Amino acid sequence: MKRSLLPLALGGLTIGITEFVMMGLLPDIATDLDVSITKAGYLISAYALGVVIGAPLLVVAGRNFPPKKMLVILAIMLMVFNGLSIIAPGFNLLLVSRLLSGLPHGAFFGVGAVVAARLADKGKEARSVAVMFSGLTVANVVGVPLGTYVGHHLHWRYTFVIIAAIGLLTILAMLLWMPNLEKEKQAGMRSQMGFFAKPQAWLIIFIVSIGAGGLFCWISYIAKLLTDISGFEETSVPYILMIAGVGMVVGNLLGAQVADRFSPAYAVLVTLLLMGLTLTGVYFLSDSKVISLILVFATGCISFAxxxxxxxxxxxxxxxxxxxASAAIQASFNIGNALGAFLGGLPIDEGYGFASPNLVGVAMVLLGALGTVAFIKFFGSEKPAEKVMLMH
Structure with a gap:
């Protein structure tokens, strides 16, 4: 791996832990701050809202900055706003810090993908972009379980100390190892914003926003699902999250293979339907420990596919x-994050238990599947692309 790409991988690691570790920490934060588990779930939605706001705004605001300067600014934002979570005295300030932490997420990956491609040797652009997203892989497999373990056994605030420290390492690595690249000439804002004049663009945004919500109905309350329904000890949760992380890695790889070989619209439709099946299984079968572990892997795999x-x-x-469009896909995914955490918490508040969010998830992915059917009917199904940069 080129040393100049390491800062991008560290940034991906910081963002990945920031976004997903909250799912494992919800019970600890709820207990410490004396709020309900569903109210603590607003911390997930707040981060997602930050991504939705920040992705397009920061892409536009930073379009005249050299890429290294823009990435350093975004990394500083990640470190400082995660640092606020360490010192937040109560729930309200923690909620604000989570919203602020989400602001640089989409812009970092958008600018970072362009920089990774420019730093690559000829013909190896996709591999360089994959290096940046390897940070997300490490976050899901190692970082999130480690952060959950620290939160359970020490204190949840120490998890954010770790995140802020990785953010600081990201900044230092950028200053030391990332070359100064000239700002590339970009299409005008009118040309860029023309994307939103296309009805199929809005339909894709709907598909992602609603379909991804199914994932977050499941994972937002996974810690309580595993302890209260499946009967696992709290100490087992970090290790089970590693299984989910491995499933996500496998799903990401499988999804890339499918996208290269088949029509992406039909691939999206099949994936959403499979997600509906796994979420149904989670609702009905999570009282079995063995089946629960299988479903943790399968749901993580299919959702990231x-x-x-x-x-x-x-x-x-x-x-x-x-x-x-890259900013829009980031925002759409995190609209699903916010909706899944919020809507999934409603049946819990009504006393239906910690498996109930998965039924909400089934409804959301089926709506996403209907949107995909509409896309195929009205706009057809394109042939698979030769190459695609995976954006989370």
Whole structure:
């Protein structure tokens, strides 16, 4: 791996832990701050809202900055806003810090993908982009379980100390090892914003926003699902999250293969239907420990298999508007994050138990599947793309 790509991988690691570790920490934070588990779930939605706000705004605001300077600014934001979570005295300030922490997420991956491709040797652009996203892989397999373990056994605030420390390492690595790249000439904002004039773009945004919500109905309350329904000890949760992380890695790889070989629209449709089946299984079968572990892997795998096909679909739609489309896909995924955490918490508040969010998830992925059927009917199904940069 080129040393100049390491800062991008560290940034991906920081973002990955920041976004997903909250699912494992919810019970600890709820107990410490004396709030309900569903109210603590607003911390997940707040981060997602930050991504939705920050992805397009920071892409536009930073379009005249050299890429290294922009990435350093975004990394500083990650470190400082995660640092606020360490010192937040109560729930309200923690909620604000989570919203602020989400702001740089989409812009970092958008700018970072362009920088990774420019730093690559000829013909190896996709591999360089994959290096940046390897940080997300490490976050899901190692970082999130480690952060959950620290939160359970020490204190949840120490998890954010770790995240802020990785953010600081990201900044130092950028200053030391990332070369100064000239700002590239980009399409005008009118051309970029023309993306939103396409009805198929809005339909993809709907598909991702609703379909991804199924994933977050499941994973937002996974810690209580595993302890209260499946009967695992709290100490087992970090290790089970590693199984989910491995499933996500496998799903991401499988999704890339599917997106290269088949129509992305049909791949999205099949993936959403399979996600509906796994979430149904989670609702009915999670009282068995063995089956629960299998479903943790399967649900993580299938949900992340959605990323590559839907990204391919977006790229095919966004000719000439790739940067703003990249921001839109980030925002859409995190609208699903916010909706899944919020809507999934409603049946818990009504006393239906910690398996009930998965039924909400089934409804959301089926709505996403209906949206995909509409996309195929009205806009057809493109042939698979030769190459696609995976964007989370």
């Amino acid at each position: 959605l990323i590559a096909p839907v990204q391919t679909l977006m790229i095919q739609t966004a000719k000439g508007s790739e940067m703003i």
